[in-house]
Amino acid sequence: LAKTTQPISMDSYEGQEVNITCSHNNIATNDYITWYQQFPSQGPRFIIQGYKTKVTNEVASLFIPADRKSSTLSLPRVSLSDTAVYYCLVGDPFDMDTGRRALTFGSGTRLQVQP
C-alpha cells in the first residue's frame, strides 16, 4: 500500500482556488489516485480519480506529474459549502492470501472556507 501524506488542515476564503497536494512516493505502477470528500455527519463521497497527467470533472481537477509521486486536487472558486475533509487514496492494501484489496483512508485534509 502506497503511504500518503497530505496537510492536516487548510484555510481559504470564498472565491479562491484551493490546491491540496498529496505525496505518495512509493506509488505502484498499477495504482490509481482517488480523492474523496466528507462533510460533517456524512459518509465520504467520491470526487475524482486519475492515473496520470490531468483529469477534470464538474467538481475538481486532479493534476498528476510524470513521476506520479504526488498529486494535487484543485478546487476552483471555493464556496462555504466546500468546507469538508478531503482524503487522498492511492491503491488498496493487497492481501496475499485472498488476493483481495481493502479500502483504507488516512486522516485527510480538513479544509475550512471562510466568507
Added chain:
Amino acid sequence: DAGITQSPRHKVTETGTPVTLRCHQTENHRYMYWYRQDPGHGLRLIHYSYGVKDTDKGEVSDGYSVSRSKTEDFLLTLESATSSQTSVYFCAIRQGEDTEAFFGQGTRLTVV
C-alpha cells in the same frame, strides 16, 4: 444516490450487551466495508467482504465480527459492547478495485 441503507441510524446500548448493525445494498456490488469514525479522526476499516461468505479483517477488527450470507446484506456485530466502541459507523460498497465507493449515512452508536 447509490442504494445503500444502514440501520439503525442511532442506537444507545449498555456495556456488555450484543449489538448488530445492518448494511443493505440494492446495487449488487461485490465489495462491502464497515468503518468506524471517531471525533476528529479519519475512517478506520473494521472488516470488509469481497463476496458472499467471504470476509476479512481490517485495521481495527478486535471486538467486532461480521457476516455476509447474501450479496445485499453485511452485518456488523459487537458481541459485548464496550464504551470504547462508541462511534459513528459507516458502511460502504463498491463494484471492484479502483472503482468508486459509495457510503451509507452512518450509524451513531453510543455505549453507556
